[in-house]
Amino acid sequence: MGSFKAALTLQTLAAATAAATAVSYAVPTSVGSSGYTFAAVDPEPVGISFEFFAFPSYFTNVTATMQCLANWQALSGTWPPIRIGGTTQDRATYDPTTSAYVVYTVASAADAPTTLTYGPKFLTLAGTYDGTVVVGLNRQLGNLTNTILAAKEAVAGIDTLLALELGNEPDYWGLTAAAEFAQEDDWDIRVGSALGKTNIIQAGTWLSSVSTWGAAELIATENTTARSYVRTYAHHNYPGGTVQSLMAHTSVVSNVAGYDSDVAAAIAVGKPYVFGESNSATGGGASGVSPTFGAALWTLDYSVRAVYANISRTYFHHGTVGNCQYCFWGRYDMGAPYYGATAAVAFLAGASHLTALDTGSSNYAAYATYDSAGKPLRVLLYNSDYFNGTGTRSSSTFTLSGLTATSVKAKRLTAANALSRQDQGSLPTWGGQTYTNGNCVVSGTETYETTTVSSNSATFTLQASEALVVYLQ
């Protein structure tokens, strides 16, 4: 009886606290305002990674792919960057004689092949894409001649080629870090010089902790020749966890901050740093986590936090078609995370700078973007309190000060709860709209909320597990 009463009191208190949560943020009136850290925003910060063997299927045999990419091009004016690579890049041999995109056999459609070949058509297919392309080539099998053949064909066939990777997650090859770095430097020089091109390699691509496998450590081993061939340094990142821990703003902040010194090392030698392959959890995703709306909220906060950390681009990985929990889309269904990524693209579109308005120490987040004239463009508000559909959904108020307009409009990212999944019939909405299963066509009426600004302030209400993009121009 006593403990029952105590539990009840705690719950009431918790509910009262949640309902009463109110946060406020001052929006700096221009880039460079003191007390804030500003990051430059890449023109194309949110990208897609396609597992190497599956890339031709995504591009020729999954209807949603082009529409999902085109939706973002329409929002930002830029086709999202893509990267083709992953585990199967190191199982792939280039066959200049095959007329097929890719040749392999698998016991089940859910499997990834253990060996495969690919032909010139694979690379010219990548060359049909108007956005930038990174292609991951094989290093693990050790056939430098074959990789150089493929690299030459990639350079010839892909006008928008940004970089080539030489090997995927070489931290899993059983080499010491010193041996891996020496081999990587050697291949950068050999492939780069065979191509006659500097700034062409996306280096790194490890998954393990940057304390051993980081750009900083690799850079320390590079001479100026090796470094001249590097265009970008990449790391892979799959934070994992439960829906609640994944989407919590404090988790996003600490996960991304773990890369700060590695990012700084790359920037110190004048090269961008990217999350070259990323998503919510390894191995194609976690079934109870990766397809949920909570993972969509993570995708949004994580994409934006990466920009804040000077990580130029994040490539969200897409694996085996039909066996991919974290995929933003598949042949038949949309994944909830597409909505979070789309909100990130909308928030960052055309921005030249970004800052975080919160301290990263609570479930509540706010970011502001700035245009090329240094004026505030948009604000992103995020309530990462977890609501799983049980009990009452709390809400919090977010007050923004420093606003100059008389009213502002906003688009909301929401769903029934953090566990909502489109493939189970519970569709998220972004500005009142949904994306159609099978083809990624937007559906419904685009809806903006309008909020009055008084005394340069406006207050917005966000339910637990919701985000809002406020348009200041």
Ligand SMILES: *[C@@H]1O[C@H](CO)[C@@H](O)[C@H](O)[C@H]1NC(C)=O
């Ligand atoms: C496209 O996908 C379907 C469904 O998995 C498959 O049956 C078909 O063979 C694929 N077509 C091509 C050209 O890959």
Ligand SMILES: *[C@@H]1O[C@H](CO)[C@@H](O)[C@H](O)[C@H]1NC(C)=O
């Ligand atoms: C390495 O690749 C070259 C060029 O494709 C090929 O001729 C050669 O047979 C390959 N070597 C091995 C050991 O597979």
Ligand SMILES: *[C@@H]1O[C@H](CO)[C@@H](O)[C@H](O)[C@H]1NC(C)=O
């Ligand atoms: C740079 O290092 C490579 C080994 O990675 C070596 O072969 C080359 O001679 C070095 N170049 C210079 C200019 O020191």
Ligand SMILES: *[C@@H]1O[C@H](CO)[C@@H](O)[C@H](O)[C@H]1NC(C)=O
């Ligand atoms: C990002 O780069 C800017 C300079 O462009 C710097 O002021 C800022 O401290 C960097 N942010 C982080 C998190 O290192």
Ligand SMILES: *[C@@H]1O[C@H](CO)[C@@H](O)[C@H](O)[C@H]1NC(C)=O
């Ligand atoms: C939701 O969370 C509550 C605790 O807040 C828990 O009792 C319940 O089992 C959870 N429901 C689901 C579907 O995860």
